[in-house]
Amino acid sequence: MKKRNTYFMYTILVILFGCTNASEDDLIDQTELPEVVTFVEDVQPIINNNCVMCHTNPPENGAPMPLLSYDNVKDAVLNRGLISRISSEDLGFLMPFGGPRLPQNLIDTIIQWEEDGLLEE
Numbered sequence: 001m002k003k004r005n006t007y008f009m010y011t012i013l014v015i016l017f018g019c020t021n022a023s024e025d026d027l028i029d030q031t032e033l034p035e036v037v038t039f040v041e042d043v044q045p046i047i048n049n050n051c052v053m054c055h056t057n058p059p060e061n062g063a064p065m066p067l068l069s070y071d072n073v074k075d076a077v078l079n080r081g082l083i084s085r086i087s088s089e090d091l092g093f094l095m096p097f098g099g100p101r102l103p104q105n106l107i108d109t110i111i112q113w114e115e116d117g118l119l120e121e
């Protein structure tokens with residue numbers, strides 16, 4: 001009887017971990033990056049959905065600058081540490097302010113944008 005219960009527990013664990021792994025694979029499938037990342041196609045939608053509620057013009061909620069235009073966002077990558085802010089593990093430093101962290105594929109898109117040369121379109 002005792003042994004049976006142990007097998008039962010193992011079965012449950014296998015099922016649980018099986019599910020966790022499956023959903024991680026699903027996430028990885030969705031993280032394919034475009035061939036060349038551009039501001040208009042790829043980056044602006046991320047910023048519009050996650051940043052401009054504060055980084056508007058004039059900025060709100062204590063944000064120091066707008067992130068509305070190509071020049072704003074490019075300047076923030078080059079001079080204001082935008083990529084380290086969105087990649088941070090430190091909730092006091094992370095952007096979006098107060099978290100949660102952006103999904104990894106969106107962070108990777110912005111990192112790739114910098115590597116591709118911060119193209120506008």
Ligand code: HEC
Nearest residue numbers: 050051054061062063064076080081082085086095096097
């Ligand atoms: C809820 C409001 C809010 C949201 C949403 C938000 N920010 Fe911020 N952001 C702030 C505030 C407030 C500061 C200033 C305090 C600080 O530096 O932590 C700031 C500072 C920054 C800075 C540093 C500026 C400097 O010169 O030091 C960067 C870069 C930045 N934000 C980028 C982003 C990005 C990119 C997003 C979206 C992914 C985002 N923020 C979303 C409020 C916000």
